[in-house]
Amino acid sequence: MPILSPWRSDFPALAALAADSQTYLDSAATSQKPQAMLDALLGYYRAGAANVHRAQHLPGERATRAFEEARGKIARWLNAASHDEIIFTRGATEALNLLAYGLEEHFHAGDEIVISALEHHANLLPWQQLAQRRDLALIVLPVTTSGQVDLVAAKHLIGPRTRLLAVSQLSNVLGTWQPLSELLALANTHGAITVVDGAQGVVHGRHDMQQLGCDFYVCSSHKLYGPDGVGVLYGRAATLQRVLPWQFGGEMLLQTDYYTAKFRPAPLGFEAGTPAVSAVIALGATLDYLASLDGAAVLAHEAALHAELLAGLGARPGVRVLGAPQTALASFVVEDVHSADLAHLLTEQGIAVRAGHHCAMPLLRGLGLPGAIRVSLGLYNDSGDLQRFFAALDHALEILG
Numbered sequence: 001m002p003i004l005s006p007w008r009s010d011f012p013a014l015a016a017l018a019a020d021s022q023t024y025l026d027s028a029a030t031s032q033k034p035q036a037m038l039d040a041l042l043g044y045y046r047a048g049a050a051n052v053h054r055a056q057h058l059p060g061e062r063a064t065r066a067f068e069e070a071r072g073k074i075a076r077w078l079n080a081a082s083h084d085e086i087i088f089t090r091g092a093t094e095a096l097n098l099l100a101y102g103l104e105e106h107f108h109a110g111d112e113i114v115i116s117a118l119e120h121h122a123n124l125l126p127w128q129q130l131a132q133r134r135d136l137a138l139i140v141l142p143v144t145t146s147g148q149v150d151l152v153a154a155k156h157l158i159g160p161r162t163r164l165l166a167v168s169q170l171s172n173v174l175g176t177w178q179p180l181s182e183l184l185a186l187a188n189t190h191g192a193i194t195v196v197d198g199a200q201g202v203v204h205g206r207h208d209m210q211q212l213g214c215d216f217y218v219c220s221s222h223k224l225y226g227p228d229g230v231g232v233l234y235g236r237a238a239t240l241q242r243v244l245p246w247q248f249g250g251e252m253l254l255q256t257d258y259y260t261a262k263f264r265p266a267p268l269g270f271e272a273g274t275p276a277v278s279a280v281i282a283l284g285a286t287l288d289y290l291a292s293l294d295g296a297a298v299l300a301h302e303a304a305l306h307a308e309l310l311a312g313l314g315a316r317p318g319v320r321v322l323g324a325p326q327t328a329l330a331s332f333v334v335e336d337v338h339s340a341d342l343a344h345l346l347t348e349q350g351i352a353v354r355a356g357h358h359c360a361m362p363l364l365r366g367l368g369l370p371g372a373i374r375v376s377l378g379l380y381n382d383s384g385d386l387q388r389f390f391a392a393l394d395h396a397l398e399i400l401g
């Protein structure tokens with residue numbers, strides 16, 4: 001029985017892409033958007049744009065209220081203990097840079113920062129650069145062949161010198177959930193600050209910050225069916241107090257003269273300048289839409305489609321899937337075929353997948369691969385998308401073989 005998505009028609013871009021003969025299987029890079037989010041985005045501008053937290057007039061009040069309501073919706077989505085633990089950034093990348101700069105003064109020469117071998121560049125480079133600035137050691141946890149952080153190694157590598165642990169929740173290359181509770185427990189034993197890169201994980205299922213127990217969690221709206229230009233930094237209140245502002249400007253201060261300033265506490269103290277007002281409001285509407293769906297049905301749909309993807313890849317001789325993907329995506333290579341050539345032929349047939357190093361160059365290099373093809377699923381994908389992909393793959397392999 002082909003798997004259909006009951007939510008496909010909520011996403012107008014799917015029909016537009018189909019009209020362009022495009023099959024979209026790149027949701028891990030960015031997602032398509034529900035009508036509810038498009039309505040909110042346009043509705044905000046149609047009703048009258050205004051800046052937030054400063055204007056006394058009606059449009060300003062309205063924008064501020066909607067903006068802060070969206071903060072509340074995100075706090076509820078993540079089950080943060082307070083709205084004040086939600087900071088808006090430009091994306092997950094900016095949230096991680098905020099932390100690497102804002103926490104800098106807590107690090108001293110010889111301290112250790114621990115990451116894993118499968119991190120996205122966004123959760124590697126800010127720490128790598130901080131390590132260089134402060135003369136710290138960057139420790140890289142190895143990954144097992146199935147694609148999870150090796151916990152035996154982690155027990156040896158996370159220790160009393162560990163000041164910070166930063167790991168992904170769900171790998172954007174391998175589609176594997178990471179053993180977060182074990183890793184966070186190890187880091188907590190040594191009093192290290194914990195950072196979870198939830199850019200991929202946040203899209204699949206609900207994640208409870210109070211249960212997870214990390215200090216910081218970052219994600220991007222655009223992968224979660226929301227608009228681009230906005231990201232979220234969740235920070236546990238007690239740890240957030242240890243972060244210094246890293247960008248300075250309007251609305252993040254309590255008072256200033258020409259020579260000194262006093263800054264606001266979180267969240268506004270970390271939101272210098274005009275934020276992405278429309279995008280934040282539209283993200284709030286996206287969460288309303290997602291909250292209206294049957295979450296268990298969405299997960300079951302994703303799991304069934306993922307199983308179909310893995311079965312199809314597994315049935316093709318010469319195709320090797322990287323690691324043991326658990327959800328939403330699979331990256332693969334084909335014996336004796338360069339993935340760039342394959343990607344080219346897939347693109348020519350209207351299949352939108354991602355090819356290359358997936359912003360995880362050291363991981364791919366460690367696997368001895370210049371690149372791989374990644375197929376990733378959104379809640380709107382269906383068996384028809386996979387059938388078109390497999391037909392295009394077979395055709396491409398015939399040409400290349």
Ligand SMILES: Cc1ncc(COP(=O)(O)O)c(C=O)c1O
Nearest residue numbers: 091092093120122172199200220
């Ligand atoms: C695991 C992971 N972390 C971080 C990011 C960066 O997200 P953004 O580019 O939205 O800042 C991505 C985006 O692909 C990702 O997959």
